[in-house]
Amino acid sequence: MIPFLKVALSNLFKKPSTRNFPAHNVEAKPAYRGRISFDGEKCRNCGMCVKVCSPAAITRTEIDTPEGKDIKFEFDLTSCTFCGMCQDFCDEKAITLTDDYHMVATDAKDLISSGVAHITVPKGKLVCGDDCVYCTLCAKKCPEGAITVDRAAKTWSVDHDKCTKCGTCVSACPKKTLSFEDPKPQVVALDSEKCVYCTLCAKKCPEGAITVDRAAKTWEIDTGACILCGKCIDNCPKKALSFKDA
Amino acid sequence: MFKKMVAASAAKSPWIYHINTGSCNGCDIELVAVLTPRYDAERFGFKLAGSPRHADIVVVSGPVTSQSKERLIRTLEQVPEPKVVVTLGSCPKSGNVFKGSYSVECPVDKYTHVDVSIAGCTPKPEAVIEGLYKAAQILKEKREAMNK
Amino acid sequence: MTGFFDIIENIIKALVFPGLLFATIGGLILAGFDRKVIARMQRRVGPPILQPTYDFFKLAGKETIVPHAANKPVYLAAPFVGYVSLIVMMTLIPIGGYSAFSGKADLIVILYLLTIPAVALIVGGSASGSPYAGIGVSREMVTMMAYELPLIIVFLAVARLVGGSSLEFSLQYINAWQVANGPVISHLAMIPAALAMLLVIPAEVGTQPFDVAEAETEICEGPLVEYSGLPLGMFKLNTAVKMFVMTSLFSALFLGGIYNGIHTGVTLWGIHFLDIIIRAIIHFAISLVVTLICMTTVHAVTARLKIEHLFKFYWTVVTGLALISLILVWIGL
Numbered sequence: 001m002i003p004f005l006k007v008a009l010s011n012l013f014k015k016p017s018t019r020n021f022p023a024h025n026v027e028a029k030p031a032y033r034g035r036i037s038f039d040g041e042k043c044r045n046c047g048m049c050v051k052v053c054s055p056a057a058i059t060r061t062e063i064d065t066p067e068g069k070d071i072k073f074e075f076d077l078t079s080c081t082f083c084g085m086c087q088d089f090c091d092e093k094a095i096t097l098t099d100d101y102h103m104v105a106t107d108a109k110d111l112i113s114s115g116v117a118h119i120t121v122p123k124g125k126l127v128c129g130d131d132c133v134y135c136t137l138c139a140k141k142c143p144e145g146a147i148t149v150d151r152a153a154k155t156w157s158v159d160h161d162k163c164t165k166c167g168t169c170v171s172a173c174p175k176k177t178l179s180f181e182d183p184k185p186q187v188v189a190l191d192s193e194k195c196v197y198c199t200l201c202a203k204k205c206p207e208g209a210i211t212v213d214r215a216a217k218t219w220e221i222d223t224g225a226c227i228l229c230g231k232c233i234d235n236c237p238k239k240a241l242s243f244k245d246a
Numbered sequence: 247m248f249k250k251m252v253a254a255s256a257a258k259s260p261w262i263y264h265i266n267t268g269s270c271n272g273c274d275i276e277l278v279a280v281l282t283p284r285y286d287a288e289r290f291g292f293k294l295a296g297s298p299r300h301a302d303i304v305v306v307s308g309p310v311t312s313q314s315k316e317r318l319i320r321t322l323e324q325v326p327e328p329k330v331v332v333t334l335g336s337c338p339k340s341g342n343v344f345k346g347s348y349s350v351e352c353p354v355d356k357y358t359h360v361d362v363s364i365a366g367c368t369p370k371p372e373a374v375i376e377g378l379y380k381a382a383q384i385l386k387e388k389r390e391a392m393n394k
Numbered sequence: 395m396t397g398f399f400d401i402i403e404n405i406i407k408a409l410v411f412p413g414l415l416f417a418t419i420g421g422l423i424l425a426g427f428d429r430k431v432i433a434r435m436q437r438r439v440g441p442p443i444l445q446p447t448y449d450f451f452k453l454a455g456k457e458t459i460v461p462h463a464a465n466k467p468v469y470l471a472a473p474f475v476g477y478v479s480l481i482v483m484m485t486l487i488p489i490g491g492y493s494a495f496s497g498k499a500d501l502i503v504i505l506y507l508l509t510i511p512a513v514a515l516i517v518g519g520s521a522s523g524s525p526y527a528g529i530g531v532s533r534e535m536v537t538m539m540a541y542e543l544p545l546i547i548v549f550l551a552v553a554r555l556v557g558g559s560s561l562e563f564s565l566q567y568i569n570a571w572q573v574a575n576g577p578v579i580s581h582l583a584m585i586p587a588a589l590a591m592l593l594v595i596p597a598e599v600g601t602q603p604f605d606v607a608e609a610e611t612e613i614c615e616g617p618l619v620e621y622s623g624l625p626l627g628m629f630k631l632n633t634a635v636k637m638f639v640m641t642s643l644f645s646a647l648f649l650g651g652i653y654n655g656i657h658t659g660v661t662l663w664g665i666h667f668l669d670i671i672i673r674a675i676i677h678f679a680i681s682l683v684v685t686l687i688c689m690t691t692v693h694a695v696t697a698r699l700k701i702e703h704l705f706k707f708y709w710t711v712v713t714g715l716a717l718i719s720l721i722l723v724w725i726g727l
Contacts, residue, residue: 004695008435018286018439022379026372034366055336055343077365078333079340103365104377106384108339111365252455259448286438288429291445296610297526299459299622302452326457326622389455 028099033082035100036075036113042094043117045071046166048143049086049095055079058086069121075113077103091141091168121165122180128156129177138169138178187244188232190219194240201232201241249393256302256328257386259291262378263301263325267318268350269308272368273335277305280378285371292378298324303381309337309344309352322358328388330381333363334374342367407494408485411674417484420678421635422446427682428601428637428690435694446634453627461620463523472518473621473628479510480635487642488569490653490673496566501549504565504643508545508598511632512538515607518625519617530616533701534607540708541597544590547716551587552578552647554723565646572650579648587719588648590712592688595640597708599633601689603696606704637689641681649680 019026028034050058057079063070075086075095086095094117105111126147134154139147146162147169149155170178197217202210209225210232212218233241266274280287281294295301298321310318322331333354336342341352354360361384364377407413426443433440442448460466483504485494497503516534519527549563555578556562556571568578578584597604608616618629653673661667699707 001695005691008691008694011435011437012431014437016286016434016439017283017437018289019284021285021372021375028370032370055340055345057340076340078336078363079342079345080336080365081343081367101366101370101373102376103369104362104373104380105365106362106380108360108363111363249455251451255448255451256455258442259445259452283436283438286433286440288433288441289439291441291448294610296614297619299620300615300618300626302456324459326459328456392455 028101030099032099032101033084033097035077035098035103036080036086037096037098038073038075038113038115039094039096040073040115040117042092043071043073043115043119044092044094044166044168045069045117045119045164046091046143046168047164048089048091048168049073051143052085052089054083054085055081057081065118069119071117071119073115073117077111077113078108091171122167124181125160126158126163126165126169127179127181128158129175129179131175131177132156133175135174137172137174141168141172143168187223188221188226188228188241189244190221191240191242192219194238195219196238196240198237200235200237204231204235206231253386253389253393256389257382259293260302260330260378260382260385261293261295261300262303262305263295263298263321264305264307265298265318265321267306267308267314267338267354268311269335269337273307273337276368276371276374277307277334279371280374285375287375287378290379290382292382298322299326301325301329302385303330303332303378305332305334305378306338306354307334309341309347309350310354310357312349312351315351315357318354319357328385328392330361330385330388331358332377332381333360334377335369336365336367339363339365404495408481411670412487412489412492412494413485414481416489416674417481417635417638418631420681421631421638422450424637424641424678424681424685425634428685428693431686431690432694435690446630450627450631453622453630454624456623456626458623458625459620461523464620465521465523469518469521469620470625472514472521473625473632475517476511476514476632477628477635479507479514480632480639483507483639484635484642486565487639487646488565488650489642490670490677492670492673493566493569496564499563500565501553501563501568505546505549509538509542511636512598514632515617515629518621518629519619522617522620524620526613526619527617529613530607530609530619533613534617536701536705537597537600537604537607540705541594541712544708544712544716545594545598547713547720548587548591548594548647551584551716551720551723554720555581555584569646569650577649577652583722584648584719586715586722588644590715590719591644591648592684593708593712593715595644595684595688596692597704598640599636599689602693603699604704605698606701609698637685638681641684642677644684645677645680653677 047060050060057076059074061072063072082097084097087097103111134149134151134156136149136151139149143166144162144164146159148157165180197212197214197219199212199214202212206229207225207227209222211220233243264274264277279285304322304325306318333339337344338352338354341350344350345352362377362381364373366373409415423443425446429445430440430443460469486500486504487493512534516531519531552568553561553563556568562568572578579588600608608618618626621629653676
């Protein structure tokens, strides 16, 4: 008890160690994970943050606009664990956990960090070029798991149904060989001046979509059946066929 | 005059009752840290009360487990008016990582009106002080409303 | 006409000085200093001096809940009974050598009155019907038994010293004796008794480490567990006033007669009111010092005792100290 008494009495004549907090603001320590700030300009809507968020605090709402898509991201701070996974997984550094810890509100709406990302979705499908070294980086980065790469067999394939065209793989590719190819022309068109009605195109068509009448000199294509494979164009001896916009 | 004194005192002497509804103990530790010499919430008259009957501010931490739900409601009923309910951390407001669990019945909003919510997992003691200070001001407003 | 003025004077004595108002304000400020100094001993800033006052007013404005199991009239009246007895005690104790009402054996009256706040706590706690209050009440009773014995022996020692073989229980006379022979504490034989009294004060008031009955961390403030609103505020006020009453009693018993030199001669309607004010301030300062020594410092450096340890401590150490004084006084040292 005597040592305690000594400390108590000596403390009596010392300055209190209390921080004068509300009067003087106290900065958080470096790397403190506080209020989330979201930069919509940088976001590519890959959805990785939503996937890695363990308390499911991030919600995405899609709003269709003439230019593309507007996606509203809402980070519910009353649901967040401030683990920082979304920040770590965001390739575009659109999410940052700031050192702002003043997260006190009487209305829960004040505790939602939100931002709008303007997304222009590429029209074409994802293709892999000839420079591919099958490093599998694209497959690893893909938030939807749409890409499959086999290193041994040297194959690359993408599931177009799963692909959201976010572009994460394109920027992750070390060889810069991934791209969204330009949209394919919609129909096969005939230049009737060059055509000799040889019926070669009709014979080569895997779907049997082309009908050619040599006698009546007519050429017809069933656009619904056509798969735009381009075999007819390749095989035309007179180069009378070509892709054209619908 | 007496009523004015009472209303003015309401903001200066808020006693806290802390109820843990299945918290991981992180928020509980930070709440107690607020009473330590470094942060010293007693400057503003904050005091931890031993019984809900003595409390003005009820601080709820934890995601409201099925076991604690009944106790939470009973404790809130025992607090005399005017009272203020404060949620500490993410859990009581949303369930945090426990949301969707079979044993968790969050949020607290289902059972009572939450006046102040302090976000963070866990909140910094400074944020807790800020939240409790705000709660004390609300307490005063509620007391003044009772005068009318 | 004089009868009428006597009544007015008595009412002022009971309600303003040294009764209700003086005791209440003095007690609240004393409790405020206590909390502030404890905070400083723990290197905190601490609450404002007026914090107990704020607490009281806030509690006065809260809803009062009466539990179903409670006996309503007893439950609500208990804190006020305790308060009134404390105020009565304050009027009997000489403040700066000036006592409002004096009698032949007011020390014995005080001894009885001192038990009433504790009994009020016991009765109120029992009436609330809570098991926590039940534990608190039993502990409060044991605490009471523990400190009553040394307190009586201290009173006896003082009475024997002042009155000789006839025993003197009049505080007015004890004060006059101290004016003539110096304060009681200046007699070496009385120092153990003074120490015993200093140790009795924290148990009487119920501060750490002797707050076993109101242990808020283990039994939710014991007898007060169900109280809310104004009755709770009155109990808190009782604790504050009790602090002032007990320290006043200590200075009346052991430090009386040191106000001798103060005579300004300023009178108003035949009352030496300036003397009274100065003496009251000095008296308050002494109370403050006693509070800081026996309650604040002890509170800051100790943890709560167990009830059996408390009982053992009072019936051995404290009673022993008081007995030494009594024996020394009895054999005439």
